[in-house]
Amino acid sequence: xxxxxxxxxxxxxxxxxxxxxxxxxxxxxxxxxxxxxxxxxxxxxxxxxxxxxxxxxxxxxxxxxxxxxxxxxxxxxxxxxxxxxxxxxxxxxxxxxxxxxxxxxxxxxxxxxxxxxxxxxxxxxxxxxxxxxxxxxxxxxxxxxxxxxxxxxxxxxxxxxxxxxxxxxxxxxxxxxxxxxxxxxxxxxxxxxxxxxxxxxxxxxxxxxxxxxx
Numbered sequence: 001x002x003x004x005x006x007x008x009x010x011x012x013x014x015x016x017x018x019x020x021x022x023x024x025x026x027x028x029x030x031x032x033x034x035x036x037x038x039x040x041x042x043x044x045x046x047x048x049x050x051x052x053x054x055x056x057x058x059x060x061x062x063x064x065x066x067x068x069x070x071x072x073x074x075x076x077x078x079x080x081x082x083x084x085x086x087x088x089x090x091x092x093x094x095x096x097x098x099x100x101x102x103x104x105x106x107x108x109x110x111x112x113x114x115x116x117x118x119x120x121x122x123x124x125x126x127x128x129x130x131x132x133x134x135x136x137x138x139x140x141x142x143x144x145x146x147x148x149x150x151x152x153x154x155x156x157x158x159x160x161x162x163x164x165x166x167x168x169x170x171x172x173x174x175x176x177x178x179x180x181x182x183x184x185x186x187x188x189x190x191x192x193x194x195x196x197x198x199x200x201x202x203x204x205x206x207x208x209x210x211x212x213x214x
């Protein structure tokens with residue numbers, strides 16, 4: 001039975017065509033796991049995107065998604081990844097730029113207006129700034145949210161918690177209160193060498209002593 005999923009064009013010649021069109025705008029290229037990734041100069045992102053959209057043989061007309069990645073140990077810790085689709089060639093490509101907490105990334109809303117909300121998601125989750133986005137504000141978290149929850153240094157418990165208060169008859173914010181059991185949670189599996197007796201184990205017979213090798 002044939003798969004109902006659409007067939008995509010191969011990656012053959014895509015990198016060569018992109019390098020020929022973009023030239024020095026490309027910093028690095030990668031063809032791995034069936035996907036082509038182009039790392040481009042952040043300052044010339046708009047020029048690179050226009051060339052990828054308009055150059056015959058590339059023709060990536062549609063912006064499908066913008067995603068962020070945080071590599072905490074790098075100077076430019078954030079990747080901003082743009083996923084493009086060529087409708088005429090049935091092919092996808094990823095365009096990547098790097099930045100930090102302060103250097104803004106040029107907004108691609110001048111090319112694809114749909115990028116407005118996608119850039120707001122990356123800003124909300126990672127704190128990446130987008131120069132030229134006319135409405136760069138939070139979109140997923142609540143008003144007054146502190147921090148950016150997809151950053152690697154953001155605490156898993158957050159800073160505040162909310163609940164519905166019967167006394168106030170509304171949702172209230174309070175500092176996070178962690179139970180003692182959560183704060184001292186032992187991540188070691190009891191089957192992998194815990195050096196203490198679990199409750200109930202004292203009732204079990206002691207294991208037999210290992211036999212000496214002859």
